[in-house]
Amino acid sequence: MDWEPLRYDVERGALRRFARAVGDPNPLWQDMAPPTFILAVGLEQVEQRLWGMVSSGAVIHGSTEAEYYGTIRAGDTIIIKTKLASIRERPGKRGKMVFLAFDAAYENQKQVLVARSRQTIIVTEKAG
């Protein structure tokens, strides 16, 4: 399942807010995106769709994998292409557990691939 590509404009203020939220005063992040910034942008897209799909139970983050090929700076526009790569089910303590793996590719405005990620999200049948 492929989703509509998301276009994201990287603003300097958003980078600074992000670094501040992490508590990371490194001056590099005044203008450059810290590596986890783009993962958060990609995950936001995944989570927004998931909230529409999950009626009960809990949504848990299982794992994150990423590869970086270039830097992302303020002023860049990133095109994020996300797809649901796999769905696996397993019985767990809280009933059925569904493991969803989402793959995302991040390209800048020059069509250069700057990063890829795989986020694994676990949805449990029951909460608690």
Add this chain to the structure above:
Amino acid sequence: MAKELYFEDVAVGSEIPSLLKQPTTCQLVMWAGASGDFNPIHYDKDFARSQGLSGVIVPGQLVTSFLVQLVTDWLGGPGGLRKLSCSYRGMSYPGEAVTARGNVNKKYEESGDHLVECRLWAENPQGEKTVTATAVVSLPSRG
């Protein structure tokens, strides 16, 4: 900030200087706004309890960001994080310390790049590893 680190300065088995974080609920709210992750288990105590948790929990990606900060502080320059792989294994609660730690697992050269593989983890006050990760960074070489 630390001086820029070179490939030749790194020894396999050496420790990366640890980073101590004390996430607060305020920081979790800042993170929600900055990251766009509005899963209520990270800021709504009643919701978190309805999910069987004892309270709101620190988002895994925030802890991952601490682990990346540990590495970028150590590199002392833009360096290059090439790969990152992390697993979320346990919960951290605001008000509790999160200690980011790491060590050097491997050094190697690949297509002209000088690469270092690090093992990273975040510990809660009980010494349990809540997030474990592997990172590959490229370092400048004096060679």
